[in-house]
Amino acid sequence: MMNNSTHVRFFFLSGLNGTMNYRVALFSLTLLCYCFIVLVNVILVVTIILDKNMHEPMYILLCTFCMNGLYGTTGFYPKILWDMLSPVHVISYSGCLVQAFVMYSFALSDMSILAVMSYDRYVAICRPLEYHSIMSKQRVLFLICFSFLSTFCIIGTNIIITSRLKLCSPYIDKLFCMNWVIVKLACFPADTYVNNIAAYISIIIYVLHGLFIVWSYIYVIKTCVNSLENRAKFMQTCVPHLTSLFTLLVTILFDLFLEHFVAMEFMVLPPIINPLIYGFKLTKVRNRILGGISFKITPLSDKLYGR
Numbered sequence: 001m002m003n004n005s006t007h008v009r010f011f012f013l014s015g016l017n018g019t020m021n022y023r024v025a026l027f028s029l030t031l032l033c034y035c036f037i038v039l040v041n042v043i044l045v046v047t048i049i050l051d052k053n054m055h056e057p058m059y060i061l062l063c064t065f066c067m068n069g070l071y072g073t074t075g076f077y078p079k080i081l082w083d084m085l086s087p088v089h090v091i092s093y094s095g096c097l098v099q100a101f102v103m104y105s106f107a108l109s110d111m112s113i114l115a116v117m118s119y120d121r122y123v124a125i126c127r128p129l130e131y132h133s134i135m136s137k138q139r140v141l142f143l144i145c146f147s148f149l150s151t152f153c154i155i156g157t158n159i160i161i162t163s164r165l166k167l168c169s170p171y172i173d174k175l176f177c178m179n180w181v182i183v184k185l186a187c188f189p190a191d192t193y194v195n196n197i198a199a200y201i202s203i204i205i206y207v208l209h210g211l212f213i214v215w216s217y218i219y220v221i222k223t224c225v226n227s228l229e230n231r232a233k234f235m236q237t238c239v240p241h242l243t244s245l246f247t248l249l250v251t252i253l254f255d256l257f258l259e260h261f262v263a264m265e266f267m268v269l270p271p272i273i274n275p276l277i278y279g280f281k282l283t284k285v286r287n288r289i290l291g292g293i294s295f296k297i298t299p300l301s302d303k304l305y306g307r
Contacts, residue, residue, distance in 0.1 A: 008167040008185070011096045013089040013174060027084040033268060034077040040275040041066040047288050054288070057140045058124075061117050062278050062285075064144050065244070068113065069271035072106025075099055076176055076267045096177035097159050103267075104179060105155045107252060108206055110270065112147035114245050115209045116140075118216040121238050125230050126223045154205065155179075158198050165191055213245065240277040247273050 048054045048063040079099065083089040091099065123134050162179055168187040183195050220238060224230040251269050278285060 008170045009093055010090050011093065011170050011172050011177065013083065013091060013172050013176070023084050027081060030077065030081055030084065033272075034073065034081070037073050037077075037268075037271045038070065041070050041271060044275045044278065044285065045070075047285065051288050054285070055137070057120050057135045057137070058117075059285070060137070060140055061113060061120060061144070065110070065113050065117075065278075066275050068106060068109050069274060072102065072110075073267060073271050075102030075106065080175060091177060096172075096182065097163060099177040100162075100179045100182065101155055101159045103176060104158070105151050107248070108155065108202075109148055109151045110244075110248050111206050111209050112151055113144070114241065114248070115212050116143045116147060117241050118213040119143075121241060122216040122220055125220050125233055125238075154202050158195070158202060161195050161198050165195070217242070243277055244270070244274050 044066045045063050048059050076099070079091065120135055120140075124131050127134065158179055162182055165183065165186045166188070167182070167185045169185045172181055172185075174181055180199065183192050186192050217238070220234065224234045247270050
């Protein structure tokens with residue numbers, strides 16, 4: 001169906017064209033960044049999975065957050081690393097649609113998870129006596145599955161609608177494929193009417209996610225104002241969440257309004273900052289990670305000194 005609906009079989013990505021004189025340095029930095037992202041996210045995911053004391057809603061959501069970061073970066077870094085070593089930056093038509101799906105679903109799944117996390121913090125601080133009955137493990141898992149499935153359906157619908165367009169140019173002035181960039185290549189702008197409707201519906205849905213987060217934190221802040229204990233809980237568990245939300249929104253704006261490597265912050269900052277913020281800010285996670293490191297160092301020193 002895709003092959004019959006378009007004259008384009010491959011796309012040429014021109015986002016790297018002006019940087020090929022520095023390809024070795026850029027490749028090294030990008031590979032180092034990707035390895036660091038994988039390392040910090042895997043450490044946090046494994047720590048939470050292995051420690052049964054962390055099998056609680058907040059940590060399950062954090063684990064999901066990091067797994068989503070690994071999913072999104074896998075759709076971006078291997079391709080751009082390959083392009084940095086290749087003289088021609090080409091991606092197949094189907095590969096471009098898949099990459100666009102991964103990039104969008106990664107960003108919007110982050111938004112959905114942040115909405116669930118804000119609800120979790122609202123219940124924990126504003127309705128503490130009902131917390132365990134409302135935020136049971138089963139309900140948390142349901143909300144996580146619903147967040148991912150609904151996002152995949154929304155983005156999948158947008159990508160399928162895009163696949164029906166007849167395209168008249170194979171040139172994408174970006175580092176990676178994005179749905180709205182592909183839509184702009186349509187031969188007949190009138191054909192993009194359905195795409196625009198689907199895009200506006202998607203935007204409205206995730207703006208509502210943002211409004212829900214704001215609503216949750218209005219109640220949380222009201223509750224914390226007169227309680228020293230709740231203020232401490234807010235600083236420890238809510239500030240990392242708000243920092244993650246701010247980072248996601250800023251990097252999405254970078255991607256929309258800026259070009260090339262500045263826009264690449266979209267796939268750099270959130271996957272690095274999120275696990276670091278939560279790893280250092282949440283006491284239980286920090287102690288578990290540092291405890292594991294000290295446990296490995298101590299037996300090694302015992303062997304070295306014959307103890």
